Amino acid sequence: MTKHQTLLTSSEIGSIWTNFMYDSMSECILGYFLKDVKDEEIRPIVQLAYDNSAAHIEKLTSLFQREEIPTPTGFTSNDVNMNAPRMYTDTFMLTYINHMAKVGMLQYSGFISMSAREDVRNYFTDSLTDTVQLFEQSSKVLLSKGIFVRAPYIPYPTTKDFIDNKKYLSGLNPLSQKRPLNVVEISHLFMNIQTNLLGSKLALSFAQASAEEKIQKWMLKGRDISKKHIQIFTKTLLENDVQAPSPSDVAITDSTIPPFSDKLTMYHMSLLSAAGIGNYATAAAASQRSDLILNYNRFSLEIAQYTKDGADIVIEHGWLEQPPGTTDKKKLARNKETTD
Known part of the structure; x- marks a missing residue:
């Protein structure tokens, strides 16, 4: 058989x-x-x-x-x-x-x-x-090598506790004091600082080496977005007396000769942007302070628009490879009608 x-x-x-x-x-x-x-x-x-x-x-x-x-x-x-x-x-x-x-x-x-x-x-x-x-x-x-960037330390908890007030979820009112961050929120802030640090360095290196002005500007815009997000996440940690992560030496040289094609670098930044949106969605779902959730949601929209701008550039150059898809049945039917 x-x-x-x-x-x-x-x-x-x-x-x-x-x-x-x-x-x-x-x-x-x-x-x-x-x-x-x-x-x-x-x-x-x-x-x-x-x-x-x-x-x-x-x-x-x-x-x-x-x-x-x-x-x-x-x-x-x-x-x-x-x-x-x-x-x-x-x-x-x-x-x-x-x-x-x-x-x-x-x-x-x-x-x-x-x-x-x-x-x-x-x-x-x-x-x-x-x-x-x-x-x-x-x-x-x-x-x-002593360059592994660890998440922030906090004192060990000594008791178990339950949330007994809806104010625990608040955080948008600038006139009221925000509650301290919990460890879940700290971990996501730390991770998103780390990913943005690497992304900003990559974007700078790609801009530095690209010969096309439109791509240079798009890459530098990505670096600036990452820097802004890092500053806001870092400020949130410092306001809670939590030390923000200190990056290791992840430097780039001053070479302006491109090691990679613009097609590859555009894809890479789009890939990192998509991963960033996923990270922010996960962080928003895991966070319980409303100001953090709001930041993650508005940052996701900013990255989505940035990614769309990048996709427009890639399509203009004919670099965007299309994933396999289903057949357009309506188009087939229209074509059949014109040939009958």
Whole structure:
């Protein structure tokens, strides 16, 4: 009896397509990092991250071919200039990999939950394991070098308590004193400061290297948005006598020769923007002080508009690769009517 392979669902196709785009971008960036990294403790981390992305691309390409689905173009050697001078310090590379591993862990867990076919689930489970190991190893090196940025400390609680007043949820009235932040709110403020710090550095490096004025302005606008959000989140922590995180040396050089294509950098910033909106939505849902919720919601709208402006630029250049979609049945019917 012949055993037929179950067809991929729309969610599974969407997941492997998205993963291919992400890892093809990562392979370009990490290959460029490998060219320049000098620190003997950091180099193995960069190599591991590169090897993971290359292996994922190989497996995904094979899966697309078996299913007779067109393999996405994604990003190729044409999107990275290996002759470009060094743009990023070794510490930046390590911090970047650690942060993107966090993004990957969230992404892969989501892909697993949307997949039914066993081989697809196994692939994403293995990829999640790879990413967890990358996060663990990069974290160990950050810690050993004393540059792992820890969340703020607070005194240990001594009692259990329950909320007995609706004022606990307030915070919009500027004339009333806001209650102290709780640990859940602090953790999200800390995380969003960290992600914006990295995003602002990347945006600056992409603006610095781009030759197109419109893209330079869009990247610098992204940096300015990140800086503004960092300032507001930091102010919120300091008002509660909680020390804001101090970033490690994640510097970029003064090179203006682009290591990556504008197509890749625009995609990367859009990817980070989408992740930022997700982070803010999670933070808003987890926070209980109304002023925090309001900030996260209005910041999400600001990033959404920024992302839309970026998408307009990408479409103008013909860089936006379209995900697989369903057939437009109405269009088919109209075309049939005109040919009858």
